[in-house]
Structures are given as C-alpha cells and as structure tokens.
Amino acid sequence: MCDDPLLRVSNLVVKYGLFTAVNRVSFQLCPGEVYCLLGPNGAGKTSTIRAIAGLVKPAEGFVEILGRNPFTDSNVKNDFGYVAEDPILIESLTVREHIEFVAAVRGLGKEFEEWVNRLVKAFEFSPHLDKPVYTLSRGNRQKASLILALMHKPRILILDEPFTGLDFESSSVLKRIIENWRSNSQGVLMSTHILEIAEKICNRIGVIVDGRLIFEDTTENVKTRLKGEEVFSKLLNELIKNSVLHDRVE
Numbered sequence: 001m002c003d004d005p006l007l008r009v010s011n012l013v014v015k016y017g018l019f020t021a022v023n024r025v026s027f028q029l030c031p032g033e034v035y036c037l038l039g040p041n042g043a044g045k046t047s048t049i050r051a052i053a054g055l056v057k058p059a060e061g062f063v064e065i066l067g068r069n070p071f072t073d074s075n076v077k078n079d080f081g082y083v084a085e086d087p088i089l090i091e092s093l094t095v096r097e098h099i100e101f102v103a104a105v106r107g108l109g110k111e112f113e114e115w116v117n118r119l120v121k122a123f124e125f126s127p128h129l130d131k132p133v134y135t136l137s138r139g140n141r142q143k144a145s146l147i148l149a150l151m152h153k154p155r156i157l158i159l160d161e162p163f164t165g166l167d168f169e170s171s172s173v174l175k176r177i178i179e180n181w182r183s184n185s186q187g188v189l190m191s192t193h194i195l196e197i198a199e200k201i202c203n204r205i206g207v208i209v210d211g212r213l214i215f216e217d218t219t220e221n222v223k224t225r226l227k228g229e230e231v232f233s234k235l236l237n238e239l240i241k242n243s244v245l246h247d248r249v250e
C-alpha cells in the first residue's frame with residue numbers, strides 16, 4: 001500500500017438493475033505498479049474497470065483517480081488512458097482521423113507528434129493509418145485503440161484485456177510500454193485472462209470471482225507462497241476455480 005495512490009477503489013458496488021456485478025471491491029494502484037485483475041468470464045473485471053473509467057456510476061462505494069471522481073470530474077480524463085475490452089472506435093473514420101480528433105480534444109501540441117509517430121512505428125501501424133476502421137482486423141483495432149489511449153502520455157493506463165488479438169511482436173511492444181510506465185513511477189491497471197502475463201509483468205494481482213475480490217497479493221508473494229509448484233498459472237487457475245482463498249481478503 002502507499003500514502004498517495006494513483007487510483008483508489010473503495011467498497012465499489014456496480015449493479016445492472018437488481019443484479020450485482022461488482023460487490024464491495026476495494027484496492028489501490030500505487031505509483032510504479034502494474035496491478036492485474038484476474039478472474040473467470042463474467043467475474044466482474046470489466047464492470048470494475050468501466051466504473052473506474054467513469055463509464056458506469058457506482059451503486060455504492062467510490063473511485064478516485066489522483067484524488068478525483070472520474071464520474072463527475074471530466075478533467076481527470078487527461079490523467080488516464082483507457083483501452084476497452086472491445087475497442088471504442090467510429091467505424092467510418094480512419095485511424096489518422098481518430099488520432100487528429102483525440103489530439104484536438106485533448107489539446108495536444110506538436111510535441112506529441114513525435115511520440116505518436118513512435119507508437120505508430122512500434123506497432124507497425126503505418127500501412128493502416130488511412131484505412132477506415134470497419135476494414136481493420138481485430139488485432140489492428142486493438143493497436144489503434146492502444147495508440148489512441150497512449151498518445152497523451154497519461155500517468156495511468158487502464159487496460160481491459162489489452163493483449164487480445166495482438167500478434168507476438170505487438171504483444172512484446174505492449175509489454176515494453178507497460179514496463180516503461182511502471183518504471184517511471186506511473187501506474188497500470190489491467191485485466192487479463194493470460195496468467196503467464198500476470199506472472200511476468202504484474203507487481204500485484206487481485207482475483208475477482210462472482211463480483212468479489214477474493215484474493216490480493218504481490219506477484220512475488222504469490223510466487224513464494226507457491227514455492228515448489230511448477231506452474232504458477234496452473235495453480236492460480238485452481239485457486240480461482242475453487243475460490244479457496246476467500247479468507248485472504250475478508
């Protein structure tokens with residue numbers, strides 16, 4: 001834990017009608033951390049992330065990004081970059097038009113152009129810049145979404161299943177970007193199904209099952225705890241399935 005978290009989630013409840021998708025989830029993202037939310041399909045990871053990004057109003061509890069409420073304070077949107085599970089793009093526009101639009105809305109000056117060019121180059125995206133979104137493959141939509149989320153160099157990255165659809169090269173690029181954010185005392189919150197990624201790039205993991213955060217610890221501690229087990233991911237999978245760690249957080 002830290003005194004000055006980038007992100008604070010406290011007793012968050014998200015409901016869809018009478019259904020409770022997120023049930024009293026609390027955690028923090030500290031500077032220099034990559035915090036990974038793990039959990040089976042339908043566990044509540046996306047609902048948690050959407051509430052953090054200010055897209056869903058919490059039924060109870062609160063979210064703070066750098067001490068501000070993302071649901072009511074639109075200025076906070078400059079402090080984070082969000083990649084949704086299904087990229088949010090306008091089908092008829094090209095990616096270049098998206099980039100120009102985001103640059104205008106965020107008031108980004110010429111100094112950001114070099115950074116955007118570097119992102120485009122790193123993701124080998126130049127051949128796709130002038131194509132309308134509806135012609136893009138799943139992986140290229142994901143790359144477009146990442147470029148748009150990263151282009152204003154936000155302090156916090158909020159990434160919902162960011163590796164979905166990415167090829168090997170682009171996954172390596174994204175891993176390097178995430179490591180770069182972490183080592184610059186910024187922060188990354190991401191969800192993933194890929195436990196090997198959690199093991200390799202997350203500092204801390206939180207496991208969500210049935211809307212509840214049933215386990216949270218540093219990746220190092222989890223590895224130590226699992227000493228003697230050959231495969232981190234295999235065992236973690238068992239823990240999630242059996243929810244045997246319920247008592248760790250409550």
Ligand SMILES: Nc1ncnc2c1ncn2[C@@H]1O[C@H](COP(=O)(O)OP(=O)(O)OP(=O)(O)O)[C@@H](O)[C@H]1O
Nearest residue numbers: 016019021039040041042043044045046047048085
């Ligand atoms: N708009 C919605 N209306 C009603 N129920 C919803 C809505 N969005 C999600 N849910 C339900 O809330 C629960 C949590 O869904 P959520 O998408 O947050 O889970 P997830 O952990 O991200 O799943 P996945 O790994 O499959 O993406 C699920 O039971 C889902 O069916």
